[in-house]
Amino acid sequence: MSSPILFDSQALDAEQLIIAWLQPLRPTAIARVGGDPLPFTLVHQVGGYENPCYGTADVLIQVDTLCARTLGYEAARAEMRKTKQAMDELAVHNDAITLFDGSQVGVDYVTVAESPRFKLYEDETILRTMGRYDIGLCYVPAP
Amino acid sequence: MTAPPVTPPSTGVSWKEAGMTDFDNRLYDRGPLAAVLIRDNGGPTTNISPWSQSGTTISAAWSPFSADGNIRPDLLARTLVNGKWTTNASANEGFFMIGANDEKGGADRKASVKHDDAMILQSNFPFDSDLTGEGLTIQFTPVQPLDPLLRRLRMNLPLSDPTGTPIVELPGITFTISKPVDAESIDRQIVLLFARRKAAGNFIFTAEGYSLCKLTDIGAVKRDKVNPDAPSLTYTVLPDPYHVGKDAGDPTSTELVPAYYSVWTAGAGWTAIAA
Numbered sequence: 184m185s186s187p188i189l190f191d192s193q194a195l196d197a198e199q200l201i202i203a204w205l206q207p208l209r210p211t212a213i214a215r216v217g218g219d220p221l222p223f224t225l226v227h228q229v230g231g232y233e234n235p236c237y238g239t240a241d242v243l244i245q246v247d248t249l250c251a252r253t254l255g256y257e258a259a260r261a262e263m264r265k266t267k268q269a270m271d272e273l274a275v276h277n278d279a280i281t282l283f284d285g286s287q288v289g290v291d292y293v294t295v296a297e298s299p300r301f302k303l304y305e306d307e308t309i310l311r312t313m314g315r316y317d318i319g320l321c322y323v324p325a326p
Numbered sequence: 327m328t329a330p331p332v333t334p335p336s337t338g339v340s341w342k343e344a345g346m347t348d349f350d351n352r353l354y355d356r357g358p359l360a361a362v363l364i365r366d367n368g369g370p371t372t373n374i375s376p377w378s379q380s381g382t383t384i385s386a387a388w389s390p391f392s393a394d395g396n397i398r399p400d401l402l403a404r405t406l407v408n409g410k411w412t413t414n415a416s417a418n419e420g421f422f423m424i425g426a427n428d429e430k431g432g433a434d435r436k437a438s439v440k441h442d443d444a445m446i447l448q449s450n451f452p453f454d455s456d457l458t459g460e461g462l463t464i465q466f467t468p469v470q471p472l473d474p475l476l477r478r479l480r481m482n483l484p485l486s487d488p489t490g491t492p493i494v495e496l497p498g499i500t501f502t503i504s505k506p507v508d509a510e511s512i513d514r515q516i517v518l519l520f521a522r523r524k525a526a527g528n529f530i531f532t533a534e535g536y537s538l539c540k541l542t543d544i545g546a547v548k549r550d551k552v553n554p555d556a557p558s559l560t561y562t563v564l565p566d567p568y569h570v571g572k573d574a575g576d577p578t579s580t581e582l583v584p585a586y587y588s589v590w591t592a593g594a595g596w597t598a599i600a601a
Contacts (some may be wrong), residue, residue, distance in 0.1 A: 192351075192533065238351020277359055279527040287522030291357045322351050 185325075192322040193287055194233055194240035198274065201226045201244055201318070203282045204273060208265055221309065223249045223261045229315065238322035243296060246270065249304070249313045256301075256310065262313035263299045270295070270316055290317030327433060346483055351526060355505050355532070359521035362389075362433050362466050364479070366486045367513035367538050372420075373568045374515065374535045376588050384572065384579040390517055390533040395592040397519065397531060403492040411496045420492055421517065422485060425470040428554070432466030433518050435534070462587070464516055465537060467545065469554035473497055479559055481505040482512050496595040514539045516561060521593070528595035535588045538566035546573040563587060 186190075198213055202224075204209045211224035227296060231242030234322035248266045250259035254317030274276065281287055341347065365372065378387035389492060392398045400418045404411055427433070440459035443452035468476050474495040479504065486492045495501050518534040543557030563586065571585035 208521030236349055237354055238349060239354065239356075247501065274358075277357070277521075278524050289527045289529075294358075316429065319357065321354075323526070 189233065189325065191325055192238060192326045194322050195290075195320045196317055197231070197240070197244055197320055198226050198228050199282065200280055200288060200290065200320075201246065201316075202276045204280045205246070205266065205269055208269055209262070221249055221251045222267060224258075225249065235322070239246075239291070240320040240322070242318050242320065244316050244318055246299075246314050247314065248299070248303075250310045250312075251266075252308050252310050259301070259310040259312060263314075266312075266313060267299050270314070274316075288323075289321075291321065293318050348461065350599075352595070353521070355530075356524055357522050359523075360427065360433065362364065362424045362427065362468070362518040363517040363519060364424060364485070365403075365419070365421045365492075365515050366484055366490075367448060367515045367566065370568055371490055372531065372537075373570065374517070374537050374588070375570045375585070376475070376535075376590065377572055377582055379570075379580075379582045383599060384580060384582065388511065388535075389590055389592075390519060390535070391531060391590060391592040393593060394595060395531070396451070396529075401517075403493070404496065404576065411498065413496065414490075417561070420486060422475050422492075422494060424466065424468040424475065424479070425473060427470050428556070428558075430465035434465040435439075436463050436517075437461070438463070458507075463560050464518070464539065465543075465558050465560040467556055467558040469552075469556045471554065471556040474501055474503070475580055476556070477501075477503050478589070479541075480544060480557060484508075484510075484515075493582050510580075512541065514541070514561060515566075524595035524598075526595065526598065529593040530595040531590065531593040533592075534588040535569075535590070536561075536563045537569035537587065538563060538564045 202211045204214065205224050209222050209224055211226060213226060215223050215225060227245045229243050229245045231240060233240040246263050247265055250262050271300055272292060277289065279287045280288055294317045296317045297315035299312045302311050302313040304311035374388045376382050376387060376389060390398060390401060400416065402414055403418055403420045403422055404413050438461045439457060442458045444454050445566050446453040446456040471477060474497060478494060485494050516536045516539050520532045521529050523529050541559065543560035543561040546553035547555055547557045549555045565584060565586055569585050570582040571588055573579040573581065573583045
């Protein structure tokens with residue numbers, strides 16, 4: 184039996200959801216560890232607020248596309264565009280997202296908060312492009 | 327249903343146990359999946375009543391949804407196929423989708439209710455109150471003003487000929503159109519479609535059918551660098567003599583009653599709630 188102090192619902196995990204959505208493009212995770220291949224997509228939640236009574240969450244997600252600097256800026260730009268296309272597809276068509284456990288989820292909305300652009304990255308062998316997206320989510324029954 | 331006792335029970339419950347926190351976000355509705363469909367009202371040929379009556383038998387009639395709860399595929403008179411606007415050659419309902427809406431522009435449905443309080447000498451409070459007027463307007467701002475459909479809507483011109491055949495020009499063809507001086511009363515019909523993909527991945531679809539509408543306002547248009555050169559369009563909903571529905575006060579009645587407008591709800595996300 185769950186603890187009486189735990190609410191019975193919680194917001195969908197935005198990072199998990201966007202990682203699952205972008206996975207078909209290239210390896211995608213919340214962190215890149217040494218040896219992970221490039222190009223690579225990083226997904227982080229960088230802001231947001233929730234209304235447990237409404238059962239809604241409105242979050243800001245940052246999507247970084249990492250490419251090897253040796254491939255050059257045009258290659259990095261092409262990968263950035265693919266990431267953006269995938270996010271635009273979700274924004275316009277509101278596709279169902281299949282999570283890694285095979286279950287399907289949906290989002291309320293996706294809007295582009297910041298168009299993707301090149302940003303500095305601590306590892307100088309990597310070119311990073313960053314975009315940010317506002318995403319609306321629902322609460323679902325907590326496991 | 328058991329009638330509650332007249333006197334309160336001796337023992338009460340908490341706020342939660344009383345059901346005051348029974349929130350259900352599956353019934354929440356928001357999001358960008360919205361479409362405004364419009365066509366000319368052709369009287370009996372554009373009857374969108376959800377029910378029809380034959381003797382004392384009531385049966386389901388028009389719906390924007392298929393039997394499986396999804397959106398029916400034959401709503402539109404034209405579609406965008408591989409970047410080219412194409413007349414729908416298959417049998418269809420003849421609706422035109424107005425395209426993208428302004429982000430804050432629609433579709434706004436605004437009800438107007440007027441009332442008259444009966445005041446009496448002996449009290450400062452109304453003795454009674456009567457509704458003396460009810461109405462509804464629909465306002466939206468389509469942001470694809472180059473579309474010949476939008477030119478016709480803005481000029482309040484017909485979308486179909488007297489036989490019901492659509493006459494709206496396809497985008498891209500040589501196109502000139504003029505607003506006639508002679509005023510003609512144009513009856514429209516508007517269906518607003520909305521969808522929300524629920525957390526479990528399934529859609530809940532809703533549709534609002536306004537059987538008879540007339541243009542009653544056109545917003546100002548100002549061309550600038552970033553905003554679309556597009557006015558808001560406001561339609562007033564009128565009672566359509568062909569539009570009937572079940573008597574909501576007596577759902578088992580075998581008589582349909584005149585209806586102002588109708589709302590449909592469907593989709594796998596909706597039926598899953600009942601399970």
